[in-house]
Amino acid sequence: MLNQPKARRSRYQKVAVDVAKRISQNEFQVGDKLHARSKLANYYNVSPETARKAVTVLVDLDIVKVKHGSGFTVASTTLAREFVEQYHDVQTIGDLKVMLEDSMMRQQEELSFFAGALNQLLVQTDNFYTTNPLNPFHVKVTEDCRYLNETVADINLWQQTTATLIAINRENELFVSPGPYAQLLVGDLLYFVGNDLSNQQVEKLFYPEE
Numbered sequence: 001m002l003n004q005p006k007a008r009r010s011r012y013q014k015v016a017v018d019v020a021k022r023i024s025q026n027e028f029q030v031g032d033k034l035h036a037r038s039k040l041a042n043y044y045n046v047s048p049e050t051a052r053k054a055v056t057v058l059v060d061l062d063i064v065k066v067k068h069g070s071g072f073t074v075a076s077t078t079l080a081r082e083f084v085e086q087y088h089d090v091q092t093i094g095d096l097k098v099m100l101e102d103s104m105m106r107q108q109e110e111l112s113f114f115a116g117a118l119n120q121l122l123v124q125t126d127n128f129y130t131t132n133p134l135n136p137f138h139v140k141v142t143e144d145c146r147y148l149n150e151t152v153a154d155i156n157l158w159q160q161t162t163a164t165l166i167a168i169n170r171e172n173e174l175f176v177s178p179g180p181y182a183q184l185l186v187g188d189l190l191y192f193v194g195n196d197l198s199n200q201q202v203e204k205l206f207y208p209e210e
Helices: 011-024 036-043 048-060 075-130 157-161 197-207
Strands: 064-067 071-074 137-140 162-169 173-176 188-195
Touching: 011 048, 011 075, 011 162, 048 064, 048 071, 137 197, 157 162, 157 188, 188 197
Parallel strands: none
Antiparallel strands: 064 071, 137 188, 162 173, 162 188
């Protein structure tokens, strides 16, 4: 998995975990002295204070103990191994938390972008119909048409839909302003003009069961 975000770890925590790992692998054995301010600080390229804080963490967990006059000595390989395993689990949870937060932030950004694009589409659509009020829509007459073989006058089109029939395309021949006695035949392509709802109202009028 590439480029996954990582939970932040303090420098002394990293040192503490690595020292515990070395203890669990018997690189440092029980009874060995740990020279925090000199050898560990130099090995990890950290300040003596950071190295001391790292070892203090291990002391608090009984992995290392303090002997007066002798400094720090390794006390438990088992506890060191348990600490490394537990820290790995906690760190994995931390990584997952960061990943989830990052994913949620990306989703929020995408939703915000989608909402903006949708709003822009609606505005442009509204502007289009405002500037093009006579832009026609069409409906095809099929065998399922409620008004098949009836005339335009029989439909009471404008009263039911506020749409006006402006043309009929029949077998590639266009009849403009067909008049009230034009009959609706299978295959006819009817052209209308009207408001924003007229298209849906005409479809529902001609094909109520669809």
